Amino acid sequence: MNWNRGRVIGRGSSAAVFAATSSESGEVFAVKSAVLPRSELLEREQRILSALSSPWIVGYKGFDVTEENGMPTFNLMLEIMPGGTLLDGIRRRGGKLCEWEIGDYARQILLGLEYLHSNGIVHCDIKSRNILLSRGGGGAKIADFGCARRAGEDDACAGGTPMFMSPETAQGKEQGFPADVWALGCTVIEMATGGGSPWPKATDPASLLYHIAHSGESPEIPGFLSDQAKDFLGKCLTTNPGDRWTAEQLLTHPFLRHKNPIPKEEPAENKSSPTSILEQGIWANSIHLRTEEGSKEEYYSCSPLRRVRNLCFESPEGAKGEWNEEEEEEGWTTVRGGGDGGGIETGAVVERWCCFSRGNKK
Numbered sequence: 001m002n003w004n005r006g007r008v009i010g011r012g013s014s015a016a017v018f019a020a021t022s023s024e025s026g027e028v029f030a031v032k033s034a035v036l037p038r039s040e041l042l043e044r045e046q047r048i049l050s051a052l053s054s055p056w057i058v059g060y061k062g063f064d065v066t067e068e069n070g071m072p073t074f075n076l077m078l079e080i081m082p083g084g085t086l087l088d089g090i091r092r093r094g095g096k097l098c099e100w101e102i103g104d105y106a107r108q109i110l111l112g113l114e115y116l117h118s119n120g121i122v123h124c125d126i127k128s129r130n131i132l133l134s135r136g137g138g139g140a141k142i143a144d145f146g147c148a149r150r151a152g153e154d155d156a157c158a159g160g161t162p163m164f165m166s167p168e169t170a171q172g173k174e175q176g177f178p179a180d181v182w183a184l185g186c187t188v189i190e191m192a193t194g195g196g197s198p199w200p201k202a203t204d205p206a207s208l209l210y211h212i213a214h215s216g217e218s219p220e221i222p223g224f225l226s227d228q229a230k231d232f233l234g235k236c237l238t239t240n241p242g243d244r245w246t247a248e249q250l251l252t253h254p255f256l257r258h259k260n261p262i263p264k265e266e267p268a269e270n271k272s273s274p275t276s277i278l279e280q281g282i283w284a285n286s287i288h289l290r291t292e293e294g295s296k297e298e299y300y301s302c303s304p305l306r307r308v309r310n311l312c313f314e315s316p317e318g319a320k321g322e323w324n325e326e327e328e329e330e331g332w333t334t335v336r337g338g339g340d341g342g343g344i345e346t347g348a349v350v351e352r353w354c355c356f357s358r359g360n361k362k
Helices: 040-049 086-092 099-118 177-193 205-214 227-236 277-284 296-301 304-313 325-330
Strands: 003-011 016-022 028-035 060-068 071-078 131-133 140-142 157-160 287-291 336-338 345-347 354-358
Touching: 003 028, 028 040, 028 060, 040 060, 040 071, 086 131, 086 177, 099 140, 099 177, 099 227, 177 227
Parallel strands: 287 354
Antiparallel strands: 003 016, 016 028, 028 071, 060 071, 131 140, 157 287
């Protein structure tokens, strides 16, 4: 397909998203691009998305390799979602989503998860920033499959965002379908609290992951929610993955059919949790660790605290890092605005991926 690259609508440390137009049809779509030496996660996303087709998953339109500024560049073509992310939608409404809105978004995400799980795919990074909205914000689709994998893969990788990780993931066990359901529960709390953290008392990602792995606790369910909403969250946030409801089971829950409850009181503002994309820093960013042959045991034998430190401090290039929000903000830019020419609204986000390998690279 011949196409013309438009303006940047999102940028991360290793990839950027552009508005693009088909030369033949004039169709507008999104192109996610990364130079080939840094395109492994984007190529992984392409392999998974190319096998999927669902109204609840962002649409795949193809890929190609072009030369940009003298560098071979991998391009992933995707459906463009004018409403931006679900997190954007929460904030546009001032964090005051009614329960029927929360339930409707949860239902659409679950329809996407049911489809993925029935096809053997674990998303591994469900959160409001990875849910894209249609124009007007009514339709929701799951996006950003850079951490996704097939269930039971031998070269399984632990990935995702610390404050959305399930206990079994934090413990270094298999990251399966129940981990996506746990993350959905955390996302519902995000919607109910205006984008607040499911773990508002946590002080840093390392201690948070340790707490999730060993405390036996679930995120606190907001007290202002209805009994149905609380029961729904209880089914999502059971610490034992074997007792957690599946996406198929949750789609039958009465909370998703109840259309008129509203919060009994306004949620209190939580000053200790991130309140904007820039403030979130590493809290909201995905971490991705591919275990190489012969190193899986080393990774899983580490404590959660050490695993997070390894993720952040032991990059393949030997770069050292610190929990520094200012540095994190410099590596993460989000661009919003009107489209090119035709007044088409565009909105997209590229996660800042932290991809660190243990052992020698193949």
